[in-house]
Amino acid sequence: MLLIVASIGYFSLIIYNIIMYTSIIKRKKFNIILIVFVVILSGCYDNTQMPDDLDFIIYKYPHMKSMYDEFSSRNLDPNSIDIKSDVEENEFPNFIQWDKRWAYLPYIDSYMAVKGNIPTALSSIYTYLTKDTTMNPYEMAQFFEKEGWGIDSMGTSWQAIEIGSIRLGLTYNVVANNDVRINDELDRGRVLLASVVKGVFTKDSGMIIIYKKVGDKYYISDPLNKENSEKTWSLEDLQNQMIHIWSFSKMEAK
Numbered sequence: 001m002l003l004i005v006a007s008i009g010y011f012s013l014i015i016y017n018i019i020m021y022t023s024i025i026k027r028k029k030f031n032i033i034l035i036v037f038v039v040i041l042s043g044c045y046d047n048t049q050m051p052d053d054l055d056f057i058i059y060k061y062p063h064m065k066s067m068y069d070e071f072s073s074r075n076l077d078p079n080s081i082d083i084k085s086d087v088e089e090n091e092f093p094n095f096i097q098w099d100k101r102w103a104y105l106p107y108i109d110s111y112m113a114v115k116g117n118i119p120t121a122l123s124s125i126y127t128y129l130t131k132d133t134t135m136n137p138y139e140m141a142q143f144f145e146k147e148g149w150g151i152d153s154m155g156t157s158w159q160a161i162e163i164g165s166i167r168l169g170l171t172y173n174v175v176a177n178n179d180v181r182i183n184d185e186l187d188r189g190r191v192l193l194a195s196v197v198k199g200v201f202t203k204d205s206g207m208i209i210i211y212k213k214v215g216d217k218y219y220i221s222d223p224l225n226k227e228n229s230e231k232t233w234s235l236e237d238l239q240n241q242m243i244h245i246w247s248f249s250k251m252e253a254k
Helices: 002-020 024-042 052-060 066-073 117-130 137-146 159-167 179-187 235-239
Strands: 170-175 191-196 206-214 217-221 242-250
Touching: 052 066, 117 137, 117 159, 117 170, 117 191, 117 206, 117 242, 137 159, 159 170, 159 242, 170 179, 179 191, 179 206, 179 235, 206 235, 217 235
Parallel strands: none
Antiparallel strands: 170 242, 191 206, 191 242, 206 217
């Protein structure tokens, strides 16, 4: 960027000196040329720059590199987010936190793409269980911030998961990380949210969702990596990564 700016300044100075030694009539022509020249050069580079925290998370997770291409046309309008097409009967909405619809919108002291893991996960669960499309990941994040569950320099408090789910009309249980409890919850039609350690799914910490099992194959939704959501997993592989598990269901009307 600095090289380009320096080049523009250098060539502009040359043209200016030429203009100073031309006749008044020719000077007008050169002024026009100068304007055109600067406009053309200014269009040779993108004057937007990827913020450092977005740049860093793409460095950590190279599968997110498409964000570089999307950044210049990023969506900054929360009102334009529409998730109706993501909701199909009996299909789980695999929202990802770096979806271009909300990736560049602010959350806490950063962006949804960086710190929107839990809002994105709970939005997927809520939307799946209720079929309500008003609580997209960004709206969920705004709800968390309003309640004080989004913490600068840290992330999202687990209160957002427990208290937040109740306020949204869901019920939750804490589930032990063993075959019997996990399978029982899934057999009852409940959706599991699990915090995971650094390893297969994340390079620090994060969440995954287990929403279905067929035989010995388990279907997950990973808000950080959609490729993980496109394959099935063994329970053993998942258990080795999970450290805390909640199950969710829709609260029954009284």
